[in-house]
Amino acid sequence: MSDVVVMRDVVVVGGGCYGTFYAGQLARAQDKGKARFRRVIVVDRDPACRARAELGEAPDRTFAVAPWDVYFATFLGAAARARPGEPQDYIVPSPLMPHLMFQWVLARARQRWPERAVAVAPVPGSLGTPYDRSAPPPDHARYVSFADWLCPTHCVEPAICPAIGSARTWEMGDAVRGLAERLRAAGEPVHGPALFVCRHHVFGVGTFAVDAVLEGDEIVQAAGASGAAAAVLVGTISSCHGAVNLLRLGPLSVIRHPSSGGVAENG
Structure with missing residues (x-):
């Protein structure tokens, strides 16, 4: 089994204290070669949320300013199952959502x-x-x-x-x-x-x-x-x-x- 967790896009629900921690841990996992992903998307209706203030935009991290239900209506409505052998998209839930x-x-x-x-x-x-x-x-x-x-x-x-x-x-x-x-x-x-079912995926982040x-x-x-x-x-x-x-x-x-x-x- 590979030590590297491979994902495509990872959607983090919320840019507050939990979302900031999760997005930061995903970045650390990628930096240390323990995870590979295309991008992390932090979803929060506040354009000045904590995650944006502390972590900021990056080539592999972006922010979606929208209510969670509005965002997922679009994101999941356009989603398709991953093809065999291809990395999947994941969602990081918030304990408070x-x-x-x-x-x-x-x-x-x-x-x-x-x-x-x-x-x-x-x-x-x-x-x-x-x-x-x-x-x-x-x-x-x-x-x-x-x-x-x-x-x-x-x-x-x-x-x-x-x-x-x-x-x-x-x-x-x-x-x-x-x-x-x-x-x-x-x-x-x-x-x-x-x-x-949310399971621990990498570096303390459940998906x-x-x-x-x-x-x-x-x-x-x-x-x-x-x-x-x-x-x-x-x-x-x-x-x-x-x-x-x-x-x-x-x-x-x-x-x-x-x-x-x-x-x-x-x-």
Whole structure:
């Protein structure tokens, strides 16, 4: 396995304290020959954000001045899966961001089925985590964590948890997949989960691949393809923490055309 992490473009969410740290670490990794990438894009609506003030523009670093949801609507809307053997694009999430990737797949579903009911529902059931809080409607994001302690800043979630000094026996992906299976067993038409899993990539920076987000959008598209009511469990997670949402698709409506006397499914 190569010691060099190869990426294409790396999008850092936020130009505040976390984004400044992540962009700086990526630059150090490239300088030390531990990473190769085309460019880092720091996204912040503040043109004078901390990352710009401390790091500045560089041949391999640029800044996008935009709200996060607006930026990703354009960036992900134009994205395509990497070809086999080619480097992928990655996203560096912020611990303080809303559930941006769910917001994107939700917007895509509403664009895909403009006449169909597409809603955000509360996530039912238990994930078995000591920390479990739900955002109020209409957000309904469920924020969960296996940590009931204060985690070290920039923890990379190693096999030995530094907070408790013993083995990390939990994995959030297993918890979310288990919830989806239990909901299906109870008769819920739940697809997925579509998971965007943040893992330590290089020099203390965690990422998930843009390809994973595109795959999540494909899961939603497949869930709605039959026209029946369906739901998709969507999560942006790491090993220890996560944000989980439930996207509900209503059945495709049936529109009657008086001129023909026939019916046609509208999707």
